[in-house]
Amino acid sequence: MTSQSHVVQPPPLAMWLLTLFALDDAAEHILGDLLEEFTRLASKSGLPFARRWYWRQTLKTVYQLADHGFRTAPWSTMIAVAGGSALRGDAGRLVEPTIFAVLERYHVYEHHFGTYMFFASTGIDIGYLITFLLVGFVVAFVARGREMVATMSLGLFWGALTVVSFPAVVMQSGYGTALSRVTVYFADSMAIVIAGTIVRTHRLGAAARHLQA
Amino acid sequence: MADRDYLGEFEHMIVLALLRLADQAYGVTVRQEIELRTNREVSIGAVYATLDRLEAKGYVKSHRGDPTPERGGRAKRFFRVTAKGVAAVSRTHRALESMTEGLGFIRSYS
Helix, strand or coil: CCCHHHCCCCCHHHHHHHHHHCCCCHHHHHHHHHHHHHHHHHHHHCHHHHHHHHHHHHHHHHHHHHHHHHHHCHHHHHHHHHHHHHHHHHHHHHHHHHHHHHHHHCCHHHHCHHHHHHHHCHHHHHHHHHHHHHHHHHHHHHCCCCHHHHHHHHHHHHHHHHHHHHHHHHHHHCHHHHHHHHHHHHHHHHHHHHHHHHHHHHHHHHHHHHHHC | CHHHCCCCHHHHHHHHHHHHHHHHCEHHHHHHHHHHHHCCCCCHHHHHHHHHHHHHCCCEEEEEEEEEHHHCCEEEEEEEECHHHHHHHHHHHHHHHHHHCCCCHHHHHC
16 A cells, blocks of 8 residues: 555655656657556565666666667767867867966956966966856757767866876976866866757756646 | 568568567667567667667657656656558568578577
């Protein structure tokens, strides 16, 4: 006998992940199927077992959905990734000159040395993060319906380049500096994926509101 | 050319599961049927990715059921095998039979 107050719910984070990666209206069937089995498993084998099962299904399914999303539209995804790479390269080159131009324009070095030092070091890293967040927004905006696949492909591409170039960076600037640079580069890739997540979440919310209206 | 296609291993299992389940074939039952008969854990994502591929090839068709409370008000997506799908599974089955014929397969490897 299960009353409405005792209805168990799957992990919300897992459900959100599935919704992010599902194409078109697939989230409805997938979440419905998983909830049906989760409820049965929870009453038969206990809630912890059912939660572990749900997470296992979620991780495998997210991988399948990302793979399926890429395979069903490989060219448009690759064009989004190539465009994003070009944009990332062009926009990335503008970050440092822009920050130094602003610092020089307002004579920050002469009047606020501490502020100058902050913007000349951490400020540049923040500038890159914001720039790559914007690149992620553009890629996700173009790759409608496949925001996560496109931004993750771009993030993975740059992440892979970072790994490949790591030995060269170590030889050039030493292990400690290289490690901190690599952390920043990975953060840049994460910024692109986070932008994809924001755009996808916003579009899903808009679609849900449209359905309700 | 697609009419001469053979089914992949997982596609083959999915189509056989649909044929077994008849009008009760949707994500949960298909996943459970394959798990029960093959003893391997199957993800719902793999099931739907394969079903979508089979639908794109014209081997299966799907339709939405009614939303139900135990699914949080979400609808089921039912599947059935088309005539083209039955032909593909028969073709694949014949090819496998032909390839294993004379190998003493069951006796040697079971």
